Amino acid sequence: xxxxxxxxxxxxxxxxxxxxxxxxxxxxxxxxxxxxxxxxxxxxxxxxxxxxxxxxxxxxxxxxxxxxxxxxxxxxxxxxxxxxxxxxxxxxxxxxxxxxxxxxxxxxxxxxxxxxxxxxxxxxxxxxxxxxxxxxxxxxxxxxxxxxxxxxxxxxxxxxxxxxxxxxxxxxxxxxxxxxxxxxxxxxxxxxxxxxxxxxxxxxxxxxxxxxxxxxxxxxxxxxxxxxxxxxxxxxxxxxxxxxxxxxxxxxxxxxxxxxxxxxxxxxxxxxxxxxxxxxxxxxxxxxxxxxxxxxxxxxxxxxxxxxxxxxxxxxxxxxxxxxxxxxxxxxxxxxxxxxxxx
Amino acid sequence: xxxxxxxxxxxxxxxxxxxxxxxxxxxxxxxxxxxxxxxxxxxxxxxxxxxxxxxxxxxxxxxxxxxxxxxxxxxxxxxxxxxxxxxxxxxxxxxxxxxxxxxxxxxxxxxxxxxxxxxxxxxxxxxxxxxxxxxxxxxxxxxxxxxxxxxxxxxxxxxxxxxxxxxxxxxxxxxxxxxxxxxxxxxxxxxxxxxxxxxxxxxxxxxxxxxxxxxxxxxxxxxxxxxxxxxxxxxxxxxxxxxxxxxxxxxxxxxxxxxxxxxxxxxxxxxxxxxxxxxxxxxxxxxxxxxxxxxxxxxxxxxxxxxxxxxxxxxxxxxxxxxxxxxxxxxxxxxxxxxxxxxxxxxxxxxxxxxxxxxxxxxxxxxxxxxxxxxxxxxxxxxxxxxxxxxxxxxxxxxxxxxxxxxxxxxxxxxxxxxxxxxxxxxxxxxxxxxxxxxxxxxxxxxxxxxxxxxxxxxxxxxxxxxxxxxxxxxxxxxxxxxxxxxxxxxxxxxxxxxxxxxxx
Numbered sequence: 001x002x003x004x005x006x007x008x009x010x011x012x013x014x015x016x017x018x019x020x021x022x023x024x025x026x027x028x029x030x031x032x033x034x035x036x037x038x039x040x041x042x043x044x045x046x047x048x049x050x051x052x053x054x055x056x057x058x059x060x061x062x063x064x065x066x067x068x069x070x071x072x073x074x075x076x077x078x079x080x081x082x083x084x085x086x087x088x089x090x091x092x093x094x095x096x097x098x099x100x101x102x103x104x105x106x107x108x109x110x111x112x113x114x115x116x117x118x119x120x121x122x123x124x125x126x127x128x129x130x131x132x133x134x135x136x137x138x139x140x141x142x143x144x145x146x147x148x149x150x151x152x153x154x155x156x157x158x159x160x161x162x163x164x165x166x167x168x169x170x171x172x173x174x175x176x177x178x179x180x181x182x183x184x185x186x187x188x189x190x191x192x193x194x195x196x197x198x199x200x201x202x203x204x205x206x207x208x209x210x211x212x213x214x215x216x217x218x219x220x221x222x223x224x225x226x227x228x229x230x231x232x233x234x235x236x237x238x239x240x241x242x243x244x245x246x247x248x249x250x251x252x253x254x255x256x257x258x259x260x261x262x263x264x265x266x267x268x269x270x271x272x273x274x275x276x277x278x279x280x281x282x283x284x285x286x287x288x289x290x291x292x293x294x295x296x297x298x299x300x301x302x303x304x305x306x307x308x309x310x311x312x313x314x315x316x317x318x319x320x321x322x323x324x325x326x327x328x329x330x331x332x333x334x335x336x337x338x339x340x341x342x343x
Numbered sequence: 344x345x346x347x348x349x350x351x352x353x354x355x356x357x358x359x360x361x362x363x364x365x366x367x368x369x370x371x372x373x374x375x376x377x378x379x380x381x382x383x384x385x386x387x388x389x390x391x392x393x394x395x396x397x398x399x400x401x402x403x404x405x406x407x408x409x410x411x412x413x414x415x416x417x418x419x420x421x422x423x424x425x426x427x428x429x430x431x432x433x434x435x436x437x438x439x440x441x442x443x444x445x446x447x448x449x450x451x452x453x454x455x456x457x458x459x460x461x462x463x464x465x466x467x468x469x470x471x472x473x474x475x476x477x478x479x480x481x482x483x484x485x486x487x488x489x490x491x492x493x494x495x496x497x498x499x500x501x502x503x504x505x506x507x508x509x510x511x512x513x514x515x516x517x518x519x520x521x522x523x524x525x526x527x528x529x530x531x532x533x534x535x536x537x538x539x540x541x542x543x544x545x546x547x548x549x550x551x552x553x554x555x556x557x558x559x560x561x562x563x564x565x566x567x568x569x570x571x572x573x574x575x576x577x578x579x580x581x582x583x584x585x586x587x588x589x590x591x592x593x594x595x596x597x598x599x600x601x602x603x604x605x606x607x608x609x610x611x612x613x614x615x616x617x618x619x620x621x622x623x624x625x626x627x628x629x630x631x632x633x634x635x636x637x638x639x640x641x642x643x644x645x646x647x648x649x650x651x652x653x654x655x656x657x658x659x660x661x662x663x664x665x666x667x668x669x670x671x672x673x674x675x676x677x678x679x680x681x682x683x684x685x686x687x688x689x690x691x692x693x694x695x696x697x698x699x700x701x702x703x704x705x706x707x708x709x710x711x712x713x714x715x716x717x718x719x720x721x722x723x724x725x726x727x728x729x730x731x732x733x734x735x736x737x738x739x740x741x742x743x744x745x746x747x748x749x750x751x752x753x754x755x756x757x758x759x760x761x762x763x764x765x766x767x768x769x770x771x772x773x774x775x776x777x778x779x780x781x782x783x784x785x786x787x788x789x790x791x792x793x794x795x796x797x798x799x800x801x802x803x804x805x806x807x808x809x810x811x812x813x814x815x816x817x818x819x820x821x822x823x824x825x826x827x828x829x830x831x832x833x834x835x836x837x838x839x840x841x842x843x844x845x846x847x848x
Binding site: 067172 | 392413
């Protein structure tokens with residue numbers, strides 16, 4: 001049976017390390033909350049930087065479609081009142097629109113008629129939908145804004161990804177998600193309320209092996225929970241200070257296809273802040289209390305000695321022990337007085 | 344994979360074009376887009392990072408970007424970019440190698456992406472005109488299948504046009520027997536039949552290009568037209584006015600292959616078909632757009648409600664594309680006992696399968712058969728290789744086989760993340776056996792060399808044969824008969840040695 005070791009058996013299987021070409025789905029969640037972008041504009045002394053972002057984003061989506069013929073894109077907007085699928089459009093809405101106004105040609109002049117059809121289909125829908133969305137935003141000025149639309153957007157993207165992957169099983173579609181957001185200057189106040197929904201998204205994303213990339217424009221450099229998201233899902237976190245040259249960032253750092261992730265060095269840097277937030281106050285905690293039943297993290301001892309998440313009652317004696325202040329040995333009278341005032 | 348093979352052959356053709364021709368090609372945005380898609384993945388990534396960056400960048404920086412396990416692909420990517428002259432090298436003042444994107448390509452590609460000046464390279468749509476999808480599908484598949492049927496030799500009335508016959512002859516897929524003037528399929532022809540549809544079309548088109556050069560047609564015009572066809576949208580009408588004379592002539596030939604449809608020969612419009620779209624896509628699955636997928640769900644929901652279903656009947660052309668999609672035609676299952684089930688009803692698929700499978704029975708939607716030693720041997724003697732059969736079986740495997748294989752691999756990876764196993768879609772017994780059957784045919788191996796015989800005593804024999812063995816040129820020896828055989832390359836060494844040793848005594 002020496003013959004089995006013969007040349008015919010040598011080229012069996014694929015070459016090691018060869019990347020198999022497979023189409024991929026890119027879902028982009030863009031945060032277009034007007035309030036955030038206005039703050040950003042004011043700070044940088046510019047106007048309409050969101051338009052720059054959206055322009056770059058459209059070209060980026062085209063680039064993704066160019067990468068492989070079977071590549072697909074989806075775009076979800078997280079705005080002040082909730083989320084909206086911009087592309088692909090829901091068929092039901094479509095009928096409504098077409099009956100209302102034939103076609104809003106005046107806004108579409110920026111898209112060339114002779115563009116590659118697949119680009120044009122996507123781009124036209126996007127421009128049209130964005131226009132509608134901004135109109136809606138205009139009307140809802142002064143309404144109460146929803147807190148965690150971004151996390152909602154990520155969940156919607158994951159649900160969409162999961163469905164498309166199932167439907168396109170025959171061509172083994174890979175997928176990734178990109179989050180484009182604008183950082184606000186007021187610390188991470190808004191972000192803290194999103195901890196639990198974002199955490200849930202991370203778990204489902206790792207399960208379906210879908211990396212989540214994040215681009216944060218302006219604001220503070222760090223973004224605790226979004227950084228944790230990218231770290232856990234094998235994604236990329238990128239912070240840019242202005243919208244200048246955003247397209248170059250997108251087409252380089254954000255263009256790593258899932259199939260290339262094994263061989264390309266990711267442009268991530270530094271450490272990730274792994275801290276979590278308090279269930280009650282929403283503050284980021286470094287040292288805190290933890291419920292022994294449901295592992296919910298708290299920065300204060302909850303009122304009523306009941307866990308706010310799972311309603312289990314805590315032992316009074318244990319709570320009493322926790323509440324006990326550290327005893328400072330009295331060395332001299334003067335020093336002990338100092339300690340009290342510090343507290 | 345045959346898709347790789349296809350890429351390779353198209354890329355090779357492009358690489359062999361002289362540089363001025365390549366540069367002229369890059370003037371068309373549609374062509375740039377198609378060429379970009381043909382590149383290796385890593386090359387595409389590098390290109391994209393350079394398109395919006397006017398500066399030259401250090402080659403070393405690109406290299407640093409790739410982890411050590413991807414160096415092979417890195418070399419491959421750079422090589423293909425260089426041979427297509429897509430990047431221009433330059434030395435900076437420190438002597439380090441810098442590269443930049445070809446400026447013509449950069450401009451055209453940028454225009455393709457942003458929808459700038461595209462110069463009608465993506466075709467001119469005539470909105471008022473349209474055509475039903477089923478007419479197009481029927482037309483393209485009847486044209487194309489006529490060609491394939493003719494090659495397989497199915498007895499039937501229609502014979503492809505003279506142009507097509509000429510092309511088949513020139514590409515040596517078929518040959519004309521002199522005595523009867525009948526066409527006979529060649530070994531290459533058999534191999535051709537096992538390829539995927541887009542690879543087949545490209546094989547013919549590449550041949551077309553070679554022939555066209557002898558007719559003084561401009562390859563740039565032809566390639567631009569081919570790549571444009573791949574970027575069009577099925578079901579739309581396109582104007583012929585913008586085409587050059589060469590391209591107008593080509594339309595007739597493309598009609599013969601079923602790539603485009605025209606209502607009559609002098610029509611001012613043409614309609615691309617599904618086959619044309621396949622030219623620039625890897626997957627034989629003609630892409631369904633995401634919105635289509637979304638629609639299909641909506642559609643299903645609607646159909647669930649019986650009252651509404653009547654209303655939705657008329658509104659969707661996409662239906663045609665969706666129905667055929669879930670399982671590709673000809674999906675087949677191979678069992679470990681060499682039984683094969685193919686879910687196909689098309690005579691063509693069955694004819695191709697019968698090239699290497701012993702078919703047993705045919706049902707309404709499937710055929711069953713057995714892979715036997717005889718059936719494989721007939722295929723092998725026809726010039727089909729074991730690798731081709733295996734590749735065909737793999738690409739046509741039923742989605743369920745693929746899923747099963749993926750699950751198995753995942754389980755293995757969980758147990759041992761370093762496992763070297765690759766995805767095994769087909770049962771390994773069948774794959775090995777097909778290879779073994781091929782090996783059976785190569786029993787005799789020829790070597791050039793010299794036979795040493797008639798030794799006077801065994802010490803002389805032992806001395807020389809041992810030396811030959813030590814330097815690794817001994818191919819065969821027989822101690823009893825005192826004979827041994829040495830390969831051609833080693834013969835002079837053994838002779839020298841014999842002269843030195845034996846003359847001394």
